[in-house]
Amino acid sequence: xxxxxxxxxxxxxxxxxxxxxxxxxxxxxxxxxxxxxxxxxxxxxxxxxxxxxxxxxxxxxxxxxxxxxxxxxxxxxxxxxxxxxxxxxxxxxxxxxxxxxxxxxxxxxxxxxxxxxxxxxxxxxxxxxxxxxxxxxxxxxxxxxxxxxxxxxxxxxxxxxxxxxxxxxxxxxxxxxxxxxxxxxxxxxxxxxxxxxxxxxxxxxxxxxxxxxxxxxxxxxxxxxxxxxxxxxxxxxxxxxxxxxxxxxxxxxxxxxxxxxxxxxxxxxxxxxxxxxxxxxxxxxxxxxxxxxxxxxxxxxxxxxxxxxxxxxxxxxxxxxxxxxxxxxxxxxxxxxxxxxxxxxxxxxxxxxxxxxxxxxxxxxxxxx
Ligand code: F6R
Numbered sequence: 546x547x548x549x550x551x552x553x554x555x556x557x558x559x560x561x562x563x564x565x566x567x568x569x570x571x572x573x574x575x576x577x578x579x580x581x582x583x584x585x586x587x588x589x590x591x592x593x594x595x596x597x598x599x600x601x602x603x604x605x606x607x608x609x610x611x612x613x614x615x616x617x618x619x620x621x622x623x624x625x626x627x628x629x630x631x632x633x634x635x636x637x638x639x640x641x642x643x644x645x646x647x648x649x650x651x652x653x654x655x656x657x658x659x660x661x662x663x664x665x666x667x668x669x670x671x672x673x674x675x676x677x678x679x680x681x682x683x684x685x686x687x688x689x690x691x692x693x694x695x696x697x698x699x700x701x702x703x704x705x706x707x708x709x710x711x712x713x714x715x716x717x718x719x720x721x722x723x724x725x726x727x728x729x730x731x732x733x734x735x736x737x738x739x740x741x742x743x744x745x746x747x748x749x750x751x752x753x754x755x756x757x758x759x760x761x762x763x764x765x766x767x768x769x770x771x772x773x774x775x776x777x778x779x780x781x782x783x784x785x786x787x788x789x790x791x792x793x794x795x796x797x798x799x800x801x802x803x804x805x806x807x808x809x810x811x812x813x814x815x816x817x818x819x820x821x822x823x824x825x826x827x828x829x830x831x832x833x834x835x836x837x838x839x840x841x842x843x844x845x846x847x848x849x850x851x852x853x854x855x856x857x858x859x860x861x862x863x864x865x866x867x868x869x870x871x872x873x874x875x876x877x878x879x880x881x882x883x884x885x886x887x888x889x890x891x892x893x894x895x896x897x898x899x900x901x902x903x904x905x906x907x908x909x910x911x912x913x914x
Contacts, residue, residue: 552901554699554791554891559750561884562743564704567693568711569739576733578718583672586688588723590670594644597622598637598669600629600660601648602911604702604786605709608674609648610779611879612713618876619727619735620720629660630914639669646716647673650697650705651910652680659914661685674712676705690716699902700909701791703887706783707746707880714739714876738874742881745871749884752868756885759850759866760892763817770811770818770847771798771886774835775828776879777821784819784886790904791894801838814846819889821882822853822860827875832859839863852882 550556572580583591597616599609606628613624627637629647633656639645645664649657652675661671661682673686676694683689692708718735721727727735763769769788773781781798788796799808801820812818820839825832836859839849843863851864854872861867870881894901 551895552699552891554701554703554901557697557699557704558884558887558891560695561704561707561750562747564692564694564708565711565746565880566743567695568708569715570693572715573736573740576736577722578715578732578736579722580690580715580719582688582690583716583719586672591644591720591723593642594622594720595642597624597644597646598632598639598664599624599626599646599648600632600657600664601626602629602654602656604706604783605648605650605657607779607783607786608706608709608713609646610782611710611776612717614776615714615876616717616720619717620724621726622720622724627660629654629656633660633663637664637667639664639667641668641670643669645669645671646713647671647682647686648709648713649673649680649682650676650692650702650709652677652682653910653912654682655912655914658682658685672716674709674716676708698909700904700907701787701887701890701901706883710880711739711742735874738877741873742877745873745881746884748871749881752885753888755868756888757892760889761896764893764896766794766817768795768816770808770816771796771821772801772804772818772835772838773798773821774801774823774831776876777801777823777882780821780879780882780886781819783883784821784890787887787890788893790907791890791901792897792899793905794893801835804838804841809842809845812842812845812847816847817850818842818847819850819852819886820864822851822857824854824872824875824878825857825859826854826872827878836860836863852885854878
C-alpha cells in the first residue's frame with residue numbers, strides 16, 4: 546500500500562536507505578564482506594575467474610555499468626557490461642573461466658533470461674542479482690545474491706537500483722577478499738563507506754523541496770541533457786532514462802569527456818544540463834575537468850544544474866542551481882547522486898499531471914523478447 550504517499554514511486558524513493566541497509570544485512574562480518582551465497586557457490590571458483598560479463602537491461606544495466614568501476618578496481622578482474630538482447634544475438638566469446646552476472650529486479654525479464662541460458666550453454670558460470678525471491682532467472686542460475694529492496698511497484702525502478710549497486714559492491718569486495726587483491730585496511734575502509742550509505746541517502750532525501758521547485762519551474766522544458774564522468778556517467782544515463790520514461794521529455798546522458806567530440810553542438814542558450822560533478826577531494830584529477838566542461842557549456846548559454854559534494858566551491862560561480870550531496874568516497878557517490886535525478890523526473894511528471902507509477906506504453910516486467 547502507498548500509505549500517505551502520493552505515489553508508489555515517491556514511497557519507494559524514500560525507502561532507499563532501507564533498501565541499502567537490508568541488502569547489506571548478514572553480509573558483513575568483522576569489517577569484512579562475506580556473502581554466504583558466494584561461499585556456497587565456491588570461493589575457489591571465484592578465485593579462478595578471469596573475466597566477468599554483466600548482462601542486464603535498462604536501469605539494471607546502469608547498475609552494472611556503475612559496478613564495473615568497483616569490481617575492476619577492487620578485484621582486478623576485467624568486466625564487460627552488455628545489454629542482454631545485444632549479447633544474446635551475436636557470437637560472444639566465453640569460456641569456463643568467464644563469470645556471467647545477470648541483474649534483474651523482477652527476475653523475469655525475458656531478454657536477460659535468454660542471455661543467461663545462452664551463456665550457460667556455452668559453459669560460463671552464472672550468478673544472478675535479483676530482487677524477487679524464487680523468480681525464473683535466479684532459478685536458472687548457478688547462484689543468486691538477492692537484493693532486499695522489498696517489492697517495487699512503480700514501473701520506474703528506484704530502490705532496486707541502489708540495492709543492485711549495493712549487492713554488486715558486496716560481490717566485488719567478496720571477490721577481492723578471495724583473490725587477495727585488496728589490502729585488509731582498504732577492505733575495511735570500503736565496508737565503512739558501504740555502511741554509511743543509508744544515512745547519507747536519508748540526508749539526500751532532504752533536497753525534495755528544492756528539486757520540486759526546480760521541476761515545476763522547468764515543466765515546459767523540451768529536452769534535458771545529463772553529463773557525468775567515471776561513475777557519474779552511468780548516473781547521467783540513468784537520470785536521462787528516468788526523465789524519458791516518467792515525464793516523456795527527450796533526454797540524453799553523455800560522458801562529460803565526450804562533449805567536445807560532438808554533443809556540445811546541441812548547447813544553445815537556455816538548454817538545461819544536469820552535471821554530476823565528481824568530488825574535488827576524492828577525484829582531484831577529474832573534478833577540474835568536469836568544472837571546465839561546465840564552463841564551456843555555460844559560456845554557450847546552458848543552464849547548469851550541478852549535483853555536487855557539499856562544500857564544492859568551484860562549481861558555485863558557474864552553476865544556476867547546485868544540489869548538494871554528502872561527502873563520500875568516489876565509488877559511493879552514484880548511490881547519492883542518483884536520488885535527486887529520480888526525484889526530478891518524478892516531480893516533473895507530477896507537474897505535467899502524468900501518472901508517475903504507470904507511465905504510458907511501459908510494463909513493470911518485460912516477459913517477451
Ligand atoms: C527503468 C526500468 C527498466 C528496467 C528494465 C529491467 O526505470 O524500470 O529499465 O530496469 O526493464 O528490468 P528488470 O530489472 O526487472 O530485469
